[in-house]
Protein backbone atom coordinates (compact mmCIF):
# COMPACT_ATOMS: atom_id res chain seq x y z
CA UNK A 1 0.00 0.00 0.00
CA UNK A 2 1.38 3.37 -0.93
CA UNK A 3 0.38 6.77 0.38
CA UNK A 4 1.39 10.32 -0.29
CA UNK A 5 1.40 13.48 1.80
CA UNK A 6 0.22 16.89 0.63
CA UNK A 7 -0.78 20.17 2.21
CA UNK A 8 -4.38 20.48 3.42
CA UNK A 9 -6.75 22.53 1.24
CA UNK A 10 -10.04 24.05 2.47
CA UNK A 11 -12.02 21.70 0.19
CA UNK A 12 -10.63 18.79 2.27
CA UNK A 13 -12.40 20.05 5.39
CA UNK A 14 -15.43 17.70 5.38
CA UNK A 15 -13.20 14.65 5.00
CA UNK A 16 -10.80 15.80 7.72
CA UNK A 17 -13.72 16.45 10.07
CA UNK A 18 -15.03 12.96 9.29
CA UNK A 19 -11.64 11.43 10.17
CA UNK A 20 -11.35 13.53 13.33
CA UNK A 21 -14.80 12.43 14.52
CA UNK A 22 -14.20 8.80 13.62
CA UNK A 23 -10.87 8.62 15.45
CA UNK A 24 -10.95 11.03 18.39
CA UNK A 25 -13.29 12.37 21.08
CA UNK A 26 -11.60 15.79 20.80
CA UNK A 27 -13.50 17.54 18.03
CA UNK A 28 -13.30 21.11 16.72
CA UNK A 29 -15.48 23.59 14.88
CA UNK A 30 -15.07 24.17 11.14
CA UNK A 31 -13.85 27.67 11.96
CA UNK A 32 -11.14 26.29 14.22
CA UNK A 33 -9.69 24.01 11.51
CA UNK A 34 -9.82 26.83 8.96
CA UNK A 35 -8.26 29.41 11.26
CA UNK A 36 -5.31 27.12 12.05
CA UNK A 37 -4.90 26.48 8.33
CA UNK A 38 -5.00 30.17 7.52
CA UNK A 39 -2.28 30.97 10.06
CA UNK A 40 -0.03 27.90 9.54
CA UNK A 41 -0.92 26.47 6.10
CA UNK A 42 2.23 24.36 5.89
CA UNK A 43 1.67 22.69 9.28
CA UNK A 44 -1.64 21.12 8.24
CA UNK A 45 -0.96 18.04 6.13
CA UNK A 46 -3.13 15.22 4.83
CA UNK A 47 -2.20 11.69 3.73
CA UNK A 48 -3.88 10.16 0.69
CA UNK A 49 -4.21 6.47 -0.10
CA UNK A 50 -6.58 4.62 -2.45
CA UNK A 51 -7.55 8.01 -3.90
CA UNK A 52 -8.87 9.40 -0.60
CA UNK A 53 -7.64 11.28 2.42
CA UNK A 54 -7.00 8.74 5.19
CA UNK A 55 -5.16 10.84 7.76
CA UNK A 56 -4.28 14.37 8.79
CA UNK A 57 -2.06 16.33 11.13
CA UNK A 58 -2.80 19.88 12.29
CA UNK A 59 -0.25 21.99 14.18
CA UNK A 60 0.55 25.53 15.15
CA UNK A 61 3.47 27.51 16.52
CA UNK A 62 3.27 29.09 19.97
CA UNK A 63 5.34 32.23 20.15
CA UNK A 64 5.21 32.88 23.89
CA UNK A 65 4.06 36.06 25.58
CA UNK A 66 4.47 39.04 23.20
CA UNK A 67 6.40 36.74 20.88
CA UNK A 68 9.37 36.88 23.22
CA UNK A 69 9.43 33.29 24.48
CA UNK A 70 10.84 30.19 22.85
CA UNK A 71 9.12 29.18 19.65
CA UNK A 72 7.38 25.89 20.20
CA UNK A 73 5.61 23.68 17.72
CA UNK A 74 2.32 22.27 19.01
CA UNK A 75 0.72 19.19 17.47
CA UNK A 76 -2.97 19.92 17.99
CA UNK A 77 -4.41 16.80 16.38
CA UNK A 78 -3.29 13.77 14.38
CA UNK A 79 -5.35 10.80 13.22
CA UNK A 80 -5.24 7.98 10.68
CA UNK A 81 -8.33 5.92 9.75
CA UNK A 82 -8.22 2.41 11.27
CA UNK A 83 -7.70 0.38 8.06
CA UNK A 84 -4.64 2.46 7.21
CA UNK A 85 -2.84 2.28 10.56
CA UNK A 86 0.57 0.65 11.25
CA UNK A 87 1.86 1.53 7.80
CA UNK A 88 3.98 4.50 8.80
CA UNK A 89 1.51 7.20 7.78
CA UNK A 90 1.50 9.01 11.16
CA UNK A 91 5.29 8.74 11.36
CA UNK A 92 5.67 10.29 7.90
CA UNK A 93 3.25 13.15 8.71
CA UNK A 94 4.99 13.84 12.02
CA UNK A 95 8.48 13.81 10.46
CA UNK A 96 7.37 16.26 7.79
CA UNK A 97 5.81 18.79 10.19
CA UNK A 98 8.70 18.49 12.67
CA UNK A 99 11.17 19.34 9.88
CA UNK A 100 9.03 22.30 8.78
CA UNK A 101 8.71 23.60 12.35
CA UNK A 102 12.50 23.77 12.58
CA UNK A 103 13.35 24.96 9.07
CA UNK A 104 10.50 27.41 8.47
CA UNK A 105 9.60 28.62 11.96
CA UNK A 106 12.82 28.21 13.94
CA UNK A 107 11.05 26.08 16.56
CA UNK A 108 13.26 24.94 19.44
CA UNK A 109 10.91 22.23 20.59
CA UNK A 110 7.62 20.56 19.76
CA UNK A 111 5.02 19.47 22.29
CA UNK A 112 1.60 17.87 22.43
CA UNK A 113 -0.95 16.55 24.91
CA UNK A 114 -1.98 12.89 24.83
CA UNK A 115 -4.32 10.78 26.99
CA UNK A 116 -2.30 8.74 29.49
CA UNK A 117 -4.17 5.62 28.24
CA UNK A 118 -3.35 6.19 24.56
CA UNK A 119 -0.55 3.62 24.16
CA UNK A 120 -0.48 3.62 20.33
CA UNK A 121 0.02 7.38 20.19
CA UNK A 122 2.50 7.46 23.10
CA UNK A 123 4.58 4.74 21.38
CA UNK A 124 4.51 6.68 18.12
CA UNK A 125 5.74 9.85 19.84
CA UNK A 126 8.43 8.02 21.82
CA UNK A 127 9.73 6.46 18.61
CA UNK A 128 10.03 9.98 17.22
CA UNK A 129 12.09 11.15 20.22
CA UNK A 130 9.38 12.76 22.35
CA UNK A 131 9.66 12.44 26.15
CA UNK A 132 6.94 12.70 28.77
CA UNK A 133 7.68 16.10 30.31
CA UNK A 134 4.57 16.75 32.42
CA UNK A 135 1.18 15.41 33.47
CA UNK A 136 -1.95 17.54 33.51
CA UNK A 137 -4.51 16.10 35.89
CA UNK A 138 -8.10 15.94 34.55
CA UNK A 139 -7.07 17.61 31.28
CA UNK A 140 -9.89 15.97 29.33
CA UNK A 141 -13.60 16.66 29.95
CA UNK A 142 -14.15 13.01 30.99
CA UNK A 143 -11.55 13.45 33.75
CA UNK A 144 -8.64 11.60 32.13
CA UNK A 145 -5.11 12.97 32.66
CA UNK A 146 -2.86 14.11 29.81
CA UNK A 147 0.85 13.67 29.38
CA UNK A 148 2.65 16.60 27.86
CA UNK A 149 5.20 15.07 25.54
CA UNK A 150 8.03 17.18 24.17
CA UNK A 151 10.70 16.74 21.53
CA UNK A 152 13.69 19.08 21.91
CA UNK A 153 15.34 19.91 18.59
Ligand code: ACO
Pocket residue numbers: 023024075076077078079080081084085086087088089090091092112113114115118119120121123124125127
Ligand atom coordinates in the same frame (compact mmCIF):
# COMPACT_ATOMS: atom_id res chain seq x y z
N1 ACO B 1 0.12 -0.33 19.36
C1 ACO B 1 1.42 -0.17 19.70
N2 ACO B 1 2.27 0.69 19.06
C2 ACO B 1 1.76 1.42 18.06
C3 ACO B 1 0.41 1.32 17.67
C4 ACO B 1 -0.43 0.40 18.35
N3 ACO B 1 -1.73 0.22 18.03
N4 ACO B 1 0.19 2.20 16.66
C5 ACO B 1 1.37 2.82 16.43
N5 ACO B 1 2.32 2.35 17.27
C6 ACO B 1 3.72 2.75 17.35
C7 ACO B 1 4.58 1.63 16.81
O1 ACO B 1 5.83 1.73 17.44
C8 ACO B 1 4.65 1.99 15.36
O2 ACO B 1 5.75 1.44 14.69
P1 ACO B 1 5.62 -0.09 14.09
O3 ACO B 1 4.32 -0.16 13.34
O4 ACO B 1 6.84 -0.20 13.24
O5 ACO B 1 5.62 -0.97 15.30
C9 ACO B 1 4.83 3.49 15.44
O6 ACO B 1 3.97 3.88 16.50
C10 ACO B 1 4.51 4.24 14.16
O7 ACO B 1 3.20 3.90 13.75
P2 ACO B 1 2.54 4.53 12.43
O8 ACO B 1 2.20 3.44 11.48
O9 ACO B 1 3.40 5.63 11.90
O10 ACO B 1 1.22 5.17 13.08
P3 ACO B 1 -0.27 5.14 12.44
O11 ACO B 1 -0.24 5.65 11.05
O12 ACO B 1 -0.87 3.81 12.69
O13 ACO B 1 -1.02 6.22 13.35
C11 ACO B 1 -2.09 7.03 15.35
C12 ACO B 1 -0.88 6.27 14.77
C13 ACO B 1 -2.18 8.41 14.71
C14 ACO B 1 -1.86 7.19 16.86
C15 ACO B 1 -3.37 6.20 15.05
O14 ACO B 1 -3.34 5.03 15.84
C16 ACO B 1 -4.66 6.95 15.34
O15 ACO B 1 -5.20 7.66 14.49
N6 ACO B 1 -5.19 6.77 16.58
C17 ACO B 1 -6.45 7.41 16.99
C18 ACO B 1 -6.31 8.92 17.07
C19 ACO B 1 -5.24 9.31 18.11
O16 ACO B 1 -5.11 8.69 19.16
N7 ACO B 1 -4.49 10.38 17.78
C20 ACO B 1 -3.46 10.93 18.69
C21 ACO B 1 -4.12 11.74 19.78
S1 ACO B 1 -2.95 12.84 20.62
C22 ACO B 1 -2.83 14.17 19.52
O17 ACO B 1 -3.52 14.25 18.55
C23 ACO B 1 -1.82 15.25 19.83
Ligand code: ZN
Pocket residue numbers: 074075076112113
Ligand atom coordinates in the same frame (compact mmCIF):
# COMPACT_ATOMS: atom_id res chain seq x y z
ZN1 ZN C 1 -2.73 20.65 22.44
